[in-house]
Amino acid sequence: MKPRDRLRIAMQKSGRLTEPALELLNRCGLSFRQSRDKLFCFGEGEPVDLLLVRDDDIPGLIAQGVCDLGIVGRNVLNEYQLTAGLDAAPLSEWRPLGFGRCRLSIAVPQELDYQQPKQLAGTRIATSYPGLLGQWLRGHGIEAGVVTLAGSVEIAPRLGTADAICDLVQSGGTLVANQLREAEVLLESEAVLAGPQVLPTDERGDMIELLLKRLDGVIQVRE
Template sequence: MGEKLKIAVQKSGRLKEDSLKILKECGISIDNGKDQLKASAFNFPLEVLYLRNSDIPQYVEDGVADIAIVGENVVIEKQKELDVLQKLGFSKCRLAMAVPKDVDYNGLEYFNGKKLATSYPNSLRQFLDTNNLDCEIHEISGSVEIAPNIGLADGICDLVSSGSTLFKNGLTEVEEILVSEACLVANKNISNLKSAILDRLLFRMKSVLAAKNNKYILLNAPNDKIDDIIKVLPGMNSPTVMPLAKDGWSSLHSVITESDFWGVIDQLKLSGAEGILIIPIQKMVL
């Protein structure tokens, strides 16, 4: 049957859905039966282990799983010896400190001598030590946001995405400790055979991510404007230029990053570009 690379993913929740989605986008088909604890890919030497999110770093460090898709915040909090191979661009959030909205917050000194509730004591302690703050940490799991309302703490340290949960509990975010997204991590002592499989998987993931971060652009322009447009238009090497049926006109094709999109479009229009089309890219092999 041959060696298989074992990848751990969250057994339930949004991170599981996005993890399986990127594997599918990498062309990997997995039999995901209901309540399975593990499943094998049909067309790639990969076995998926469905584990509790907070346990994943330990399993990878111990070699039970070779690699995993897990939040950076969990990797930092658990303080395990892992190789972070690739940020994956989804499940973005931040670890932040929040206080009741009626508090007159005037800076980090507010927290000296206060009680803080969190599910991330290691990350919080590191932040407090870095800023020379003396606080009492209450480690709790579950609904951290309720702690100030029941008198357990003066503030909290928790993951924040939209901030709606803080708002509903009468809290306001005051300090950001770290930003996080899903990432691919690996055991530091992975075998040579499994490392070769991992290289193949990582190549596919990078191709998928590159496609998500870039757009294919097509435009028409008078031939006397081409040089000006090429100066504006970014690309992997140089834009492709093809003559149109209309005399004196050409079509230019290139790739632009998502972050450059609107700035480049404005410059292209000023340089004489017309009929600009932006097309998503499914895969991008670099």
């Protein structure tokens, strides 16, 4: 990886985290020149640029050193850490950011009388989070089939391709619309600042420390 003298932050190109993440960075004194439909935004005052990408790609970009920091859901970060493999650079959750709160939950058809995890044994569960779901199933000693889907997971039970699902729940609207209800909460999630476990030793390390200080100030004011 070529050395860089500007810090690069990855964030979601378009989605629920995009607006609040930009607003947070602005409140940290960062402003960017390009419009949001461009993938790269040049930082105006400070030597900090933005990369706008799919949220699922953010942990990998940090691990490869393409980006120094990322604003991403804890669910995406933790899933990456469980599935990336041993030679991937370890990442850290540097700060919880207090927005984009949601839960990763298992949901079952509304008509099912769900009482306990054991009932999931032998079922097929559709999810975009095979790592986190697999960890929970192992933790409960349950053997179930995991059907990995990239999106629209909630439709799987209606299609007959799964008996239950494991996906993010925010308002619960998507579950209701698909006649599902929450059975187990696997993870409480929110947007976090993610980065490498070890700070770069060049100027970027100093810039990250400065940014963290400002971030802590902004987060404190908001609380």
